[in-house]
Amino acid sequence: xxxxxxxxxxxxxxxxxxxxxxxxxxxxxxxxxxxxxxxxxxxxxxxxxxxxxxxxxxxxxxxxxxxxxxxxxxxxxxxxxxxxxxxxxxxxxxxxxxxxx
Numbered sequence: 570x571x572x573x574x575x576x577x578x579x580x581x582x583x584x585x586x587x588x589x590x591x592x593x594x595x596x597x598x599x600x601x602x603x604x605x606x607x608x609x610x611x612x613x614x615x616x617x618x619x620x621x622x623x624x625x626x627x628x629x630x631x632x633x634x635x636x637x638x639x640x641x642x643x644x645x646x647x648x649x650x651x652x653x654x655x656x657x658x659x660x661x662x663x664x665x666x667x668x669x670x
Contacts, residue, residue: 579608579632579657591623604628612637614644622650630655638663 580587585601597620599606605624609617609631621629629652633641638661641654645665655662
């Protein structure tokens with residue numbers, strides 16, 4: 570299935586190179602040396618967060634629709650990674666910090 574126009578636009582605006590290979594034949598939407606960006610519009614946050622987690626980058630950004638931001642933030646907290654959830658326009662963001670044990 571081809572990418573939607575909003576998905577393609579968002580990943581091209583993100584920092585770094587698009588379609589960066591990570592382990593097990595998977596790809597990040599965009600990544601630079603320090604930042605990994607994943608654009609998820611279909612609501613499958615579990616896999617998107619796993620790709621961010623496996624990226625090895627220090628800054629992780631999950632970009633999604635406004636009405637799905639809280640669900641995405643919950644999934645990042647559930648998997649225990651820190652990062653940022655932001656909307657497609659970049660006007661809203663939620664910072665996720667790691668849980669302290």
